[in-house]
Amino acid sequence: MLGQQHKRSTTLMMVTTLLLLLFIVGCSNKESSSASSSASGDQASSAKSITMSWPRDIGTMNPHTYNPSQLFAQSMIYEPLISYQKDGKLEPALAESWTISDDGKVYTFKLRQGVKFSDGTPFNAEIVKKNFDSIMKNKKTHSWLGIIGVLDKIEVVDDRTFRMTLTEPYYPVLQDLSVVRPFRFLGAAGFPDDGDTSKGIKEPVGTGPWMLADYKQDEYAVFKRNPNYWGTAPAFDQITVKIIPDAETRVLAFEKGDLDLIYGEGVISLDAFQQLRENDKYVSELSDPVGTRDLLLNSSNPKLSDVRVRKALQQGFNKKAMVEGVTSGLEEPADTALSKNYPYTDVDLKPIEYNVEQSKALLDEAGWKMPAGGTVREKDGQKLEFELIFDKTDPIQKAMGETIQAEWSELGVKVNLTGLELTVQIKRLKANDFDLYFWYNYGAPYDPHSFINVVASPGFGISETLTALPMKKELDEQVHAALSSTDEKKRQELYTSILTTLQEQSAIVPISYVKKTAVYQKKIAKFVFPANRDENPFVGMQLSNP
């Protein structure tokens, strides 16, 4: 009897648990299937829409905050006052024109007429100020951006005129205004009641060509054309972004035809890119350089403080063969720390060429001799041995590290490789606790001014790396002069001098130019890489006629 009762209650328990689980699953299923059918129903099948993938969820679409919002998506909805174009040309966007006072401290912007937010409300100086005020409320969060430190006053002159006053001249103000965040504009309806956007926004209302129409976190986002857009309307009606975290799955989805476009940096493996490139069914393209992969030789390490040693190391490995071998042509061997497609960087710099014999001679000259029967050079009882730290999740860094290790061992230089988590790696860079380090510059529109800024400013690890350069003080002064210069010609001279010194000193060894990749179906007739590294790739995109 007891046993029977016992069995019955156990059965009841089990059935209830199972039902509960099924209920949870059932509830959510309904919701997600209806949503995803709307996403998939409109996708690739329609000739006037584009489907692309992205590794991470697009985020909250707040124009003034960072994580977890994805830059490309923010740039679809929100626009800057000034837009960064090819070779660093600055073009009017929401500001039609601007004037700069002679002392370089007052910037006056004439706003474009007739611009409306996607909800139909007008874009004017008042809303520009509201956005600036909200951004400046959280000054600390944006302190990485130079303009934040010098911005003194923001004024509405009239409905169409907006004025900014700086505490001191700082030439890259316009470049800073063209970045994707934080200086982009949210419509009044998006602001929370207290006006502070740092905690969240009500809805993503922007002036850009696209509006967020449907969104399911970690699954997809659907953008539709903004009917109130002031510029040339996009050539298609809809963009669906599918969140696919796995690179191989992304390629399979593309091959199946679920995706029209794979775009970004490192979004597919080198092998997959090669394979797709060889397939005539698809088009694949590489952008101009968007950044440089450099190897930092820390001059504050006594062994690396001698320029002869640094030069010997740069000459001692076959960069061209390594870059081509490791990246299968996805990256281009670099001779200078900054590529020439930024403003002020088209400077004639003498490359430091691969030459093993000269490299060995330089090491001998610097006093690092190979002991009889030894494999590692020595000086004053010390071995010529370094640690190269790399991001352990980056297969390219690892492969390059191994190549350099092998080639330098021929010179009598020992390299120990240490793979680290990215955050730990950055921490060691900032603490100046490394010998050799793979470092990247920031790319457009942040460079070249951010690059020279970290050369001079402590706290980023780069200035520290350069401390043993005999002309470091002079270099820092040149950087400050360049950043605050109001004379275009003088600025160019200063840049030329700074870049020449850095090239000769060989503490920042250029390895390769990193490029963005785009692989797309032939349905896309025209594809243009954005000049601004963080912008979306849909401007200028054309579809072929069905």
Place this chain on the structure above:
Amino acid sequence: MIGYIGKRMIAIIPIVFIATLVTFGLIHISPVDPAEAYLTAAHIYPTPELLAEKRHEFGLDRPLFTQYVDTLKRIAQLDFGTSYLTNKPVIDEVMDKFPATAELALWSIIFSALVSIPLGILAAVYKNSWIDMVSRAISYFGASIPQFWLGYLLIFFFAVKLDWLPVEGRGSWENLVLPTLTLSMVMIALYTRMLRTSVLEQLQESYVQYARTRGIRERVIMLKHVLKIAITPFITGMGMTMGRLLTGTIIVEQVFSWPGFGRYFVEAIFNRDIPVIQCYVFISACLFIVCNLIVDLVQLYMDPRISAKGRAEH
């Protein structure tokens, strides 16, 4: 019975306590600062000023002991705070992810059971026949193939080449097929062999010989007697797997872009999103305990000898 369940549920408290302590310890031993991880993920350079601000915002500038006590207090009230990354309440996000994982786990368990029970029995009854060979082949294959590779292979054949099923995502029943198959393969491999062995063991028992002598039909012996005992270890195994599956199947969720709990957790680890990690550990601990309890209850139901012992204890 209720008392027994109650007692087992109370055991959740010390286990969760230990789990949170270990998690808290491990997070703080790690050299990665959550504020730094946040800024790195946001592509912002972690200046000292910014780091200090983020640490303050996350409450990481307080003494460790205070942080831990606060965490415990919050968890006791089932308040898991807000995610560092998304700034949304962790519990809302978890409730959003959990159904996807539960759906996948449930279907995988059902499918594995539907395949491995008949296959295991047939392999035992027709030992060394072709069906036994097939089951053995499936087991070797399932146990040795890496899950991500199987996932890619299935996608390649069934989604890309044959175009029968979608590559990834969640929504309709079609989306469920490939991830379920991928997840089930290893379970089918394991449980078929397990069941085969235990059925074979039971077939050697004297009660089977007696039953045969009494002229009871083979089918009746198998279904009414042998299976009832032979299936117990199978149920235990399934129950434990359920616990594991419900906490997310990281590889499968990644390969099939399944918006589940496992993917959410992995991202949280990379971002050192402490509130999410703590919530995950709490829920996982509870799920394991509940699944264990269910297994025990099922065994109690299936095997009267255990139930008698169970009662004797209370």
